Amino acid sequence: xxxxxxxxxxxxxxxxxxxxxxxxxxxxxxxxxxxxxxxxxxxxxxxxxxxxxxxxxxxxxxxxxxxxxxxxxxxxxxxxxxxxxxxxxxxxxxxxxxxxxxxxxxxxxxxxxxxxxxxxxxxxxxxxxxxxxxxxxxxxxxx
Amino acid sequence: xxxxxxxxxxxxxxxxxxxxxxxxxxxxxxxxxxxxxxxxxxxxxxxxxxxxxxxxxxxxxxxxxxxxxxxxxxxxxxxxxxxxxxxxxxxxxxxxxxxxxxxxxxxxxxxxxxxxxxxxxxxxxxxxxxxxxxxxxxxxxxxxxxxxxxxxxxxxxxxxxxxxxxxxxxxxxxxxxxxxxxxxxxxxxxxxxxxxxxxxxxxxxxxxxxxxxxxxxxxxxxxxxxxxxxxxxxxxxxxxxxxxxxxxxxxxxxxxxxxxxxxxxxxxxxxxxxxxx
Ligand SMILES: Nc1ncnc2c1ncn2[C@@H]1O[C@H](COP(=O)(O)OP(=O)(O)O)[C@@H](O)[C@H]1O
Ligand SMILES: [Mg+2]
Numbered sequence: 001x002x003x004x005x006x007x008x009x010x011x012x013x014x015x016x017x018x019x020x021x022x023x024x025x026x027x028x029x030x031x032x033x034x035x036x037x038x039x040x041x042x043x044x045x046x047x048x049x050x051x052x053x054x055x056x057x058x059x060x061x062x063x064x065x066x067x068x069x070x071x072x073x074x075x076x077x078x079x080x081x082x083x084x085x086x087x088x089x090x091x092x093x094x095x096x097x098x099x100x101x102x103x104x105x106x107x108x109x110x111x112x113x114x115x116x117x118x119x120x121x122x123x124x125x126x127x128x129x130x131x132x133x134x135x136x137x138x139x140x141x142x143x
Numbered sequence: 144x145x146x147x148x149x150x151x152x153x154x155x156x157x158x159x160x161x162x163x164x165x166x167x168x169x170x171x172x173x174x175x176x177x178x179x180x181x182x183x184x185x186x187x188x189x190x191x192x193x194x195x196x197x198x199x200x201x202x203x204x205x206x207x208x209x210x211x212x213x214x215x216x217x218x219x220x221x222x223x224x225x226x227x228x229x230x231x232x233x234x235x236x237x238x239x240x241x242x243x244x245x246x247x248x249x250x251x252x253x254x255x256x257x258x259x260x261x262x263x264x265x266x267x268x269x270x271x272x273x274x275x276x277x278x279x280x281x282x283x284x285x286x287x288x289x290x291x292x293x294x295x296x297x298x299x300x301x302x303x304x305x306x307x308x309x310x311x312x313x314x315x316x317x318x319x320x321x322x323x324x325x326x327x328x329x330x331x332x333x334x335x336x337x338x339x340x341x342x343x344x345x346x347x348x349x350x351x352x353x354x355x356x357x358x359x360x361x362x363x364x365x366x367x368x369x370x371x372x373x374x375x376x377x378x379x380x381x382x383x384x385x386x387x388x389x390x391x392x393x394x395x396x397x398x399x400x401x402x403x404x405x406x407x408x409x410x411x412x413x414x415x416x417x418x419x420x
Contacts, residue, residue: 010413016332021296022339028296029303029343072310072345 030067152260156285160301162272165322176385178232189281194238201365211239249283256284318349329399352380
């Protein structure tokens with residue numbers, strides 16, 4: 001450890017590299033063990049958010065869905081801060097699809113959903129708003 | 144090896160995933176240490192691609208036959224076994240030609256290990272790196288396993304892959320050895336700690352071996368540390384592992400906590416009082 005490192009750590013600016021190693025390993029081992037590819041994980045994440053958003057408005061910016069592992073048991077952890085509870089849950093995507101009689105969701109609705117922004121406000125306004133649709137696997141991952 | 148053994152032999156796979164973490168060094172040292180405790184020990188070089196166990200034991204010039212001839216039944220097992228001169232409780236069954244990899248099956252490995260298990264108390268199997276067929280063959284023949292790793296991210300990750308495979312193959316128990324521990328770096332938290340590694344991998348810790356120059360000196364000579372220099376820092380680690388393996392309750396001392404320097408003690412104190420980092 002150089003003197004500069006030492007000072008940085010003393011000031012709390014820098015984590016010791018051993019701690020970083022542990023944190024990075026915790027993440028990578030959880031992924032290795034679950035054997036879920038990132039694409040599937042992303043798809044699952046989007047679908048979970050979709051379901052939760054029917055019941056509550058969540059703060060999409062600070063949502064975190066991740067894998068964690070302890071004692072070789074891997075768990076999916078979702079931290080979804082709630083902004084507001086909906087008085088009436090939004091309809092399920094299949095229900096609304098059946099109502100609207102549309103087999104394929106419009107590309108625009110899909111793009112909006114993938115972008116993750118503004119969905120809750122629109123849904124809050126009225127029954128006319130397009131409900132969240134299931135997102136096909138080949139759509140670009142949300143970042 | 145002439146001992147009449149009542150209890151069934153313990154067949155132990157020594158593996159790691161990543162190469163170069165210290166499997167072969169451990170196999171040689173543990174073999175000698177167990178032999179010194181009065182156990183009859185066979186060490187089997189199952190790293191057919193990159194055999195080295197003969198060299199670390201100083202037996203490279205005494206090989207006549209290998210596991211290959213034993214399997215082909217062109218020689219008897221006792222003709223292929225190389226008995227250690229200074230420590231006759233230990234014998235090596237050398238690896239055959241690297242081309243063995245092309246045809247060797249799990250059943251072949253089970254056959255060899257089964258033959259050794261009839262005559263020895265311990266059979267230590269030095270596994271190849273990786274998680275491919277060579278590793279799987281060796282694992283299929285083992286009753287239990289020791290996973291060797293270093294306190295480094297890549298070694299720990301690879302160890303985790305191997306542990307997953309061992310679990311799915313039903314090899315049990317699987318125990319952990321942390322090799323090349325640097326107490327100073329651990330004390331200043333610039334290295335994964337002993338507890339962190341065993342927690343991450345969720346394995347019970349069988350022992351620690353510190354980073355020690357004497358390991359290199361001993362491999363140069365072809366004399367494992369446990370043979371003539373068991374009091375060196377790494378030699379003590381290997382000897383303690385042998386005793387624990389035999390069921391003795393040898394306390395595990397975390398060297399990073401034992402001899403903390405002034406600076407890291409100070410750091411710890413600051414960390415605790417301020418909660419800064
Ligand atoms: N505790 C240790 N201290 C210092 N060097 C070590 C230690 N353990 C292993 N080594 C060195 O690491 C290298 C790889 O060891 P080896 O046993 O051949 O690994 P593997 O069989 O896992 O590929 C060798 O050069 C060996 O001397
Ligand atoms: Mg080796």
